[in-house]
Amino acid sequence: MDKDIKKHVVKTGTSTLGIVCKDGIVLAADKRATFGGEGGVSYIAGKDQEKVQEVTPYIIVTTAGTASDTRKVIKLVRAELRLKELKSRSKPTIKQAANLFASIAYQSIRTPSIIPSITHFLLAGYDEEGFFLYDISADGFLQDISNYASSGSGMIHINPILDSDFKENITLEEGIELAKKCINASIGRDPASGEGIDIYVVKKDSVKQVVKQKFDLVPRDQ
Numbered sequence: 001m002d003k004d005i006k007k008h009v010v011k012t013g014t015s016t017l018g019i020v021c022k023d024g025i026v027l028a029a030d031k032r033a034t035f036g037g038e039g040g041v042s043y044i045a046g047k048d049q050e051k052v053q054e055v056t057p058y059i060i061v062t063t064a065g066t067a068s069d070t071r072k073v074i075k076l077v078r079a080e081l082r083l084k085e086l087k088s089r090s091k092p093t094i095k096q097a098a099n100l101f102a103s104i105a106y107q108s109i110r111t112p113s114i115i116p117s118i119t120h121f122l123l124a125g126y127d128e129e130g131f132f133l134y135d136i137s138a139d140g141f142l143q144d145i146s147n148y149a150s151s152g153s154g155m156i157h158i159n160p161i162l163d164s165d166f167k168e169n170i171t172l173e174e175g176i177e178l179a180k181k182c183i184n185a186s187i188g189r190d191p192a193s194g195e196g197i198d199i200y201v202v203k204k205d206s207v208k209q210v211v212k213q214k215f216d217l218v219p220r221d222q
Contacts (some may be wrong), residue, residue: 014029014030014032014051014063014064014065014151014152014153014154014192014193015029015030015150015152015153015154015155015157015158015182015183015186015187015190015193016028016029016030016051016052016062016063016064016122016150016151016152016154017029017062017122017148017149017150017151017155017158017162017179017182017183018062018122018124018133018135018145018148018149018150019133019147019148019162019166019170019175019178019179020131020133020145020146020147020148021170021171021172021174021175022169022170022171023171023172023203024126024131024172024175024201024202024203024204025124025125025126025131025132025133025175025201025202026172026175026176026178026179026199026200026201026202027052027060027061027062027122027124027199027200027201027202028052028062028179028180028182028183028197028198028199028200028211029051029052029062029063029183029197029198030051030154030183030186030187030193030194030195030196030197030198031047031048031049031050031051031194031195031196031197031198031214032046032047032049032192032193032194032195033046033047033049033067034192047194047195047196048195048196048214049067049195050198051063051064051198052198052200052209053074054207055074055077055078055081055097055123055125056078056081056091056092056097056125057207058091058125058126058127058202058207059094059097059123059124059125059207060123060124060125060200060202060207061074061101061121061122061123061124062121062122062151063119063120063121064119064120064121064151064152065118065119065120065138066115066116066117066118066119069108069117069118069119070119070121073101073104073105073108073119073121076100076104077097077100077101077104080100081096081097081100084096091127093127093128093129094123094125094126094127094129094132094134095129095132097123097125098123098132098134098136098142099142101121101123101134101136101142102136102140102141102142103140104140105117105119105121105136105137105138105139105140106139106140107140109138109139109140118138119136119138120136120137120138120151120152121134121135121136121151122134122135122136122145122149122150122151123136124202125202125207126202126203126204131202132144133145133146133149135149135151137151147166147168148162148166150162150182152192152193153190153192153193154183154186154187154189154190154192154193155186156190157182157185157186157188157189157190158182158183158185158186161178161181161182161185162178162182165178165181166178172201172203175201176199176201176210176211179197179199180197180199180211183197184197187215194215195214195215196212196213196214196215197211197212197213198211198212198213199211
């Protein structure tokens with residue numbers, strides 16, 4: 001019974017990344033969701049997943065792991081941050097948001113369940129202290145990232161490119177092109193990633209989607 005449940009759980013499979021640039025932060029992700037099958041075989045469950053989610057108007061996250069758990073955590077953090085804002089009459093900081101994600105991830109994965117709560121987030125935002133990129137792993141470990149990070153099944157294809165092509169003081173424009181290169185490479189090799197690319201940028205005055213690219217891999221009759 002447990003195996004039957006687990007193989008029908010929707011996972012985001014995933015290739016996601018974050019790049020710290022001199023004038024902002026780039027977050028990117030693919031668009032495929034999968035069912036985890038037996039023997040390590042995955043089946044496509046969705047082809048238009050939004051794996052970059054807004055938390056507040058100035059904070060965004062990428063999602064990897066079990067789809068329902070990542071969405072649940074985001075909803076909880078949104079609510080908690082809103083309550084903090086109402087009580088303190090000031091905007092929560094990026095660090096406070098990251099700590100909330102980490103705390104929930106830490107507690108969730110240690111709660112006994114038929115379906116373990118597996119979530120991995122890359123969080124980016126801007127506040128009075130500057131730009132921040134955080135890596136929040138499934139066990140609740142929180143890292144402040146100064147250059148770049150990736151998550152998901154596609155990271156083994158993304159990291160070598162980031163290692164070789166990233167440079168200090170990279171611009172947002174260069175970061176966007178590097179993100180495209182990384183996600184495209186992962187989609188070509190990782191069966192749990194695919195369908196398209198979403199890229200967002202965090203600037204001092206805005207969070208904006210700059211790329212929304214959908215791949216049509218099935219030939220159509222003319």
